Amino acid sequence: MSKKLLLDKINVPGIKTFEVYRREGGYQSVEKALKMQTGDIVEEVKKSGLRGRGGAGFPTGLKWSFLAKPEGVARYLVCNADESEPGTFKDRYLMEFIPHLLIEGMITSSFALGSNVSYIYIRGEYDWVADILQAALDEAKQNGFLGKNILGSGFDCEVYLYRGAGAYICGEETALLESLEGKRGLPRIKPPFPAVKGVWGCPTVVNNVETICAVVPIINEGGDAYAKIGVGKSTGTKLISACGNINKPGVYEIDMTISVEEFIYSDEYCGGIANGKRLKACIPGGSSVPILPANLLLKTAKGEPRLMNYESLADGGFITGSSMGSGGFIVLDEDQCVVRHTYTISRFYHHESCGQCSPCREGTGWLEKIFKKIETGKGEMKDIDLLWDVQRRIEGNTICPFGDAAAWPVAAAIRHFRDEFEWHVLNPEECLVRNFGLAHYADALEAVTS
Amino acid sequence: MSVQFSPEKLDKINELISHYPEGKHKSALIGVLHIAEEEFGWLSVNTMDYVASLLKLQPIEVYEVASFYSMFNLKPVGKYVFEVCQTGPCMLKGSDQIIDYIKQKLNIGVGETTEDGMFTLKTVECLGACGYAPMMQMGKFYKEHLTPERVDQIIEECRNNSARNN
Ligand code: FES
Numbered sequence: 282m283s284k285k286l287l288l289d290k291i292n293v294p295g296i297k298t299f300e301v302y303r304r305e306g307g308y309q310s311v312e313k314a315l316k317m318q319t320g321d322i323v324e325e326v327k328k329s330g331l332r333g334r335g336g337a338g339f340p341t342g343l344k345w346s347f348l349a350k351p352e353g354v355a356r357y358l359v360c361n362a363d364e365s366e367p368g369t370f371k372d373r374y375l376m377e378f379i380p381h382l383l384i385e386g387m388i389t390s391s392f393a394l395g396s397n398v399s400y401i402y403i404r405g406e407y408d409w410v411a412d413i414l415q416a417a418l419d420e421a422k423q424n425g426f427l428g429k430n431i432l433g434s435g436f437d438c439e440v441y442l443y444r445g446a447g448a449y450i451c452g453e454e455t456a457l458l459e460s461l462e463g464k465r466g467l468p469r470i471k472p473p474f475p476a477v478k479g480v481w482g483c484p485t486v487v488n489n490v491e492t493i494c495a496v497v498p499i500i501n502e503g504g505d506a507y508a509k510i511g512v513g514k515s516t517g518t519k520l521i522s523a524c525g526n527i528n529k530p531g532v533y534e535i536d537m538t539i540s541v542e543e544f545i546y547s548d549e550y551c552g553g554i555a556n557g558k559r560l561k562a563c564i565p566g567g568s569s570v571p572i573l574p575a576n577l578l579l580k581t582a583k584g585e586p587r588l589m590n591y592e593s594l595a596d597g598g599f600i601t602g603s604s605m606g607s608g609g610f611i612v613l614d615e616d617q618c619v620v621r622h623t624y625t626i627s628r629f630y631h632h633e634s635c636g637q638c639s640p641c642r643e644g645t646g647w648l649e650k651i652f653k654k655i656e657t658g659k660g661e662m663k664d665i666d667l668l669w670d671v672q673r674r675i676e677g678n679t680i681c682p683f684g685d686a687a688a689w690p691v692a693a694a695i696r697h698f699r700d701e702f703e704w705h706v707l708n709p710e711e712c713l714v715r716n717f718g719l720a721h722y723a724d725a726l727e728a729v730t731s
Numbered sequence: 732m733s734v735q736f737s738p739e740k741l742d743k744i745n746e747l748i749s750h751y752p753e754g755k756h757k758s759a760l761i762g763v764l765h766i767a768e769e770e771f772g773w774l775s776v777n778t779m780d781y782v783a784s785l786l787k788l789q790p791i792e793v794y795e796v797a798s799f800y801s802m803f804n805l806k807p808v809g810k811y812v813f814e815v816c817q818t819g820p821c822m823l824k825g826s827d828q829i830i831d832y833i834k835q836k837l838n839i840g841v842g843e844t845t846e847d848g849m850f851t852l853k854t855v856e857c858l859g860a861c862g863y864a865p866m867m868q869m870g871k872f873y874k875e876h877l878t879p880e881r882v883d884q885i886i887e888e889c890r891n892n893s894a895r896n897n
Binding site for chain 1: 750752755757758759760761762764765792795796799800801802803817818819820822823824855856857858859860861862863864868871872873
């Protein structure tokens with residue numbers, strides 16, 4: 282059983298309430314932080330090696346240290362709770378079942394950054410979760426952890442909830458800030474970065490829910506202690522939301538030393554592939570990261586066991602590797618059709634493109650259309666090359682990383698499963714009734730596991 | 732102009748505006764549109780114009796936001812809206828079959844409303860419940876681990892609820 286820093290108390294009855302959360306040691310990081318120099322708090326976070334848990338994996342302490350501090354200008358901390366990368370539902374889990382952890386992290390982080398008014402931008406669909414958070418915020422305020430002169434320290438802080446309204450793009454930090462200003466969520470050109478010019482033109486730090494929650498154990502136990510967990514630059518623990526064709530879908534806190542194989546097959550985590558099927562493929566970090574066939578998922582191209590951490594999942598680059606991404610772990614069994622799955626992903630990106638950049642606005646529409654054609658048995662061989670060509674023209678040619686996120690899954694699906702695309706073209710009748718591709722990917726796994 | 736928020740809703744709106752710095756009340760727009768949907772069910776041009784006047788914005792500033800975010804309904808919808816997720820992880824667990832089942836059961840297509848105005852079926856993209864798939868959103872809450880039986884049950888509950896409240 283690996284060490285749990287975020288979820289260790291999640292099953293304590295009543296942990297959603299202030300009283301129980303506090304009795305279990307909650308809000309100690311606030312008490313401790315308020316007695317520290319703000320620069321020292323940032324130092325602890327730097328030492329911890331914590332990396333942004335939203336998907337990009339940028340070192341949090343470094344991000345904090347970039348925050349501009351011009352005289353007389355307000356600074357803001359904004360929590361990105363717009364979780365919407367397909368496959369990802371870990372932030373919801375934290376907010377729904379241990380809401381005070383996020384609020385504690387918000388207060389501690391707000392103090393470190395000098396933010397007197399902070400916001401939690403939560404996706405609009407998490408309506409009931411917003412109610413849970415609001416109730417927790419009210420309790421924190423009644424107990425003197427929010428408001429004026431918190432615990433007599435002289436530090437004032439309010440944390441407000443902001444509900445989005447259904448736009449994936451608002452998970453991109455500059456789009457989120459536009460949305461927070463009451464506008465369409467159109468990403469901004471960077472620079473200037475939010476750390477210099479964020480919401481309302483003021484210096485702003487945007488951090489993911491899990492990142493802010495992780496600040497709590499870092500302050501309580503120290504950055505060095507946190508950095509000792511995990512391996513290399515993958516320090517601390519990571520939440521993985523696992524879904525698809527597995528026996529035990531759910532949210533798991535792992536220390537990043539375990540292997541992908543253990544994560545999928547051990548009863549402590551996913552509990553193996555459902556219905557006794559074999560593993561075919563997996564998207565290990567949310568819909569935008571490359572899909573890997575079973576053999577490359579479990580072992581790197583060098584033949585080493587692949588581990589559940591930033592470096593190992595990315596080993597081999599996008600040719601033979603993938604990415605930790607948001608921790609949205611999507612598993613496909615041997616009956617699943619990679620063409621169909623990638624088609625739904627492309628439809629998703631088309632639906633969610635903000636429309637600002639032509640390569641993305643037009644390209645995602647093309648991707649969806651060509652996929653539909655192939656998936657419904659009307660495809661031609663040249664369509665596969667066209668798909669490749671279109672995705673290549675989107676990648677790197679847009680204001681924000683959304684374009685890349687739309688292109689990568691398509692590139693990886695063709696790279697690793699080209700014969701499944703070809704099978705669709707060659708078997709137009711069969712691909713309509715048989716909703717799966719070629720069995721040899723599943724067979725490849727036997728060689729790996731046996 | 733025929734639309735008007737109740738005094739409680741107006742209080743809620745003023746509270747929202749107070750969350751933002753002086754002069755930045757536009758930030759309350761999305762929140763106010765949520766409140767408007769709660770109150771009126773959908774966003775008509777009249778409603779949006781009313782919101783614009785309340786927040787001292789140009790109507791276009793409201794239209795462009797309302798039309799950007801997929802949660803806002805710019806057309807009337809049924810009393811109960813089934814928003815079924817169809818993205819990859821839900822597809823792997825049979826969301827296509829659930830959508831087909833609802834279509835056939837309610838005799839409507841995606842984007843349509845039953846004749847009695849009770850149910851609207853929509854397909855949506857990932858709602859962050861992929862581990863509990865297939866799923867849909869209904870109003871404030873999620874309905875997860877859907878099966879045809881579970882769908883029957885939900886439809887039944889909606890009908891009973893509505894009969895009781897009439
Ligand atoms: S794919 Fe349906 S909730 Fe995520």
